[in-house]
Amino acid sequence: MTEYKPPPLPSPFTHTTPPPTLLTQGAEAHLYKTTYLTPTTPAALKIRPSKPYRHPILDRRLTRQRILQEARCLSKLVREGVSVPAILALDWEPQGQEEKDALEGRAGGAWLLMEWVEGLVVRVVLERWEGWMKRNTQMGEEQRKGEESRVRYLLRRIGHVVGGLHKAGVVHGDLTTSNLMLRPTAAGSSVEEDGGNPSMEGEVVLIDFGLAGHSNQDEDRAVDLYVLERAFGSTHPRTEPFFDELLQGYHEAYRGAVSTLKRLEEVRMRGRKRSMIG
């Protein structure tokens, strides 16, 4: 098998020294770590490469629409004070690098530079915690209570952030514990681990707004919560019993929570898709 080669970087990242390092890739985008303005300011670079199988005009329009949608949501949330990565720079139609792209009028994809968020994704934090709990089954009642209250507090903070997001009129579209990060607050208070038991201190930050959009419908907000609930159910079985704590936090942060939670009951009965199409 040939080694995977990511698509060429768009301008201006072709000159970048050292070159951006690839972190992950999804179906639509590649995520790199690089810098912004100065070599000491880390930044996350999200690139939506152009798709050669699409018609160039359609390709450009879709890529542009999607990167702008994400950037607009982030920009709005920054203004509203929701903790998300800030937008640093953006280009929705950089020049293609290859001559044939230029001939076809094809853009070299689109990119978005964002603030670098330190810390771990909540999925990893909870996986480590659950692993640790599993290995320490003989802990005393009191210690177990203490551990549970740490997790409850984390879930409540997650609820606050999601509530803040919905209050700002934005829905995430793909809320999972992989799209929530825990950023260590004070410098130096890094993600201290106590024999494999992760710290749960820090600021909860929402990431990856690739599927986000503006919405004022209970349905969309309820689906956000439902998807998150399912993510807990499938990946964090020991944490799921505390999901109510998250909803409690949501309620505290967002006034419209009552009707959204009512709708959530309906969504639970029937699943994420309301219309049976597609």
Add this chain to the structure above:
Amino acid sequence: MSALETINLSHLPASWPVHVALYKDVKNAPFLRQQLISGNSDFEYALIDASMILTRTHVLSAVFRAINDYTNARLKSRNIHSEIVFSLSPANNIADSFRKFGITDSTKDLLVVKVSVTPEITHESVATHLGASIEGSAVPFNDETLVATSDVAKIKKAYKLGGLAPTPAKTNDTKNHERQRLETALLGAIALRGAL
């Protein structure tokens, strides 16, 4: 005795350094503005009213955007230096961006930016020309100086961020934190200009 700083911005070609100088108490603003209006090519600079600049990152973001637009051949204004002033603006009106962010006859504190788009433009050549042309006292281009020169209310107004939601007062360093929040909002506005 110039305080001209030469900066290489990440991702941009190393052959294109950016020269930046900050002056206080500039005496000849009307003269400098006249050179721009008459199109005197010796005075091809981005001449920015420093009261409209919050931080280093703020202005360097506009420079980054202007150079990126230049390398992609889609300048909206006459040259890369006018584009820097225009890039500071969150709106698409070029004349308006100059009124708000560019030098005016009453400008006291002035930020000058020059990009080395050709090899003849060097740190020395820019420093010499600025030293001879600008009647003002050179001060270091850093965030501490900009705290004193920036007019936060005016900046908020230009970016329509008057209603910027205050952050929950968790940190004890609220003042600094507010500035940082405002800065991130400005960067978003600069990056998204023209995205309709």
